[in-house]
Amino acid sequence: MCGIVAYIGRREASPILLEGLKRMEYRGYDSAGMAVLDGDLRVGRAVGRVAALEEVLEREGGFEGTLGIAHTRWATHGGVTEANAHPHRDDGRLGHGIAVIHNGIIENHATLKRYLVEKGHVFTSETDTEVLAHLIGELYRGDLEKAVQSALREVTGAYAIAVVCEKEPDVLVAARKGSPLMIGVGKDEYIVASDSSAIVAHTTQAITLDDYTVARLDRESFRTTNVDNDPVSAEIRELEYDLGQIDLGSYEHYMLKEIHEQPEALRLCMKGRVDLRSGQIVLGGINQFARDLARAKRVIFIGQGTALHAGMVAEYLMEDLAKIPTDVEFASEFRYRNPIVEEGTVVVAISQSGETADTLAALQEAKQRGAMAIGLVNVVGSSISRETDAGVYLRVGPEIGVASTKAFLGQVCVATMLAAFTGRRRFLAAEAVRDLMERMSEVPGHIERILEQSDAIRDATARYVERDNWLFLGRGYNYPVALEGALKLKEISYIHAEGMPAAEMKHGPIALIDEGMPVVFLATRNSQYDKVLSNIEEVRSRGGHVIAVATEGDEEIRDRVHEVFWVPDVPEPLQPLLTVVPLQLLAYHAALMRGRDVDKPRNLAKSVTVE
């Protein structure tokens, strides 16, 4: 959600900033801007993608200078206009030439603005960020670091910021609270960015800033303090991924690339964690807490979006395999409804980015109430991973496509291991764990087979792509998959779709079904298969067209539906790992046919770092 990148060093800043913006564009892409300091401060902004900003810079003859800041925006306060695009400047009357880029929300911006207006400040945008820029300007007494510290003492809300000042051409100030920010440490240069994708091309040494930290960087050195100017320590660590992982390669879109990476992602996710010979599951990150987990009285999974759907699968898994009462909740709802957290409650936060604001805040709330906090997170060193008592990384590699695919599989895979790991320490027999893990180790190969059906799925999708309303239905383990299938279709093709338990259809949604309405059924062979077949009949007899995801070799279903996508037979708890894959492909093809921007769907952002 908003990408920020800043550079101070000896090289030209603008190409580095542009490249960084392109890499982080998935964080937000409704407008972009850049400020470079070369004697004067030059600012360029444009509505639209980073490419639009590039054109503006070209028209202006390029920006020269070795210190600069840049931003790609996902609008929170104020519409998508050039005036609202970052960087924002302080009040020109003061003559400081301060420019700010910001990710997050300044919650008390209205109060601060009133104060500044009384002092004569004139605002040119509707954003909360401009208020912060003016406040820094108002408090500036010849030392940018001090002015930023003073301003941040007055601010409530979340921020990751980078600030430059015409009067201090050798200083870049960055700060963070509640929104991610890293500093890449190169030789005589620093790159500050919302995430490592903008940094890895230049250096693999980086610092992840802690909340309430202010960093002052010049070309040779840096220091980190809190907002009261007390020193705080900052640890440089090695970034784990390389550029190859975040390049498109021969794929047309990141989403397609990531769908195809799923077999390998799952292999990596299981590697070293599942010992097929002994049937043991080794989860290094939670070993120390294994006893607490096994004694848990209640487990609560929290997440948002696709991560929540993975949490719903995890709920089934935990109750099935570990026999612990389990709930799953939207993190956003959990945190605000005064949740009951008793002794023995374990809260498990699921998140690809590890930065989703609601998930992070809900986790903090649960911890405060005494829960043990576990994280199932993909991004190493992310806020959620640092907030938890214990955790298991997904290890599926960077996910760039806004629509989550391989992270979902990683989340479900880790949840399966976690549930079996916990179950083994309770009632689950070693044999049962070994069998399940053996079958799970075959899943990557199965996914490869499903991916071979991509053309058939495309052709089937083409027959329904003009329809504006779709239903996705499943039962048991496949119910969360129905939700995920509907979400995928909605978010990238903008087709209206609803997912629900197949039985729920009769309580209202069945009224929607008319001639030719596409209804996707998760109809694999499992304990609820017969019930699903009945639901299929109910839809067909009302004219609906059924697209089924079914178990290979199921001849019975072939004649009962209009289209069928096949998945290999696996035990029920593993079925979501397979049944979701055809639905990802369906959404992908539908979006392409409708001419959508698959990797950057309108209004969305990869990582939602505001509540």
Ligand code: G6P
């Ligand atoms: C956004 C993304 C979704 C993602 C959700 C949760 O809405 O577009 O794809 O599932 O955030 O993100 P997280 O990083 O916490 O998994």
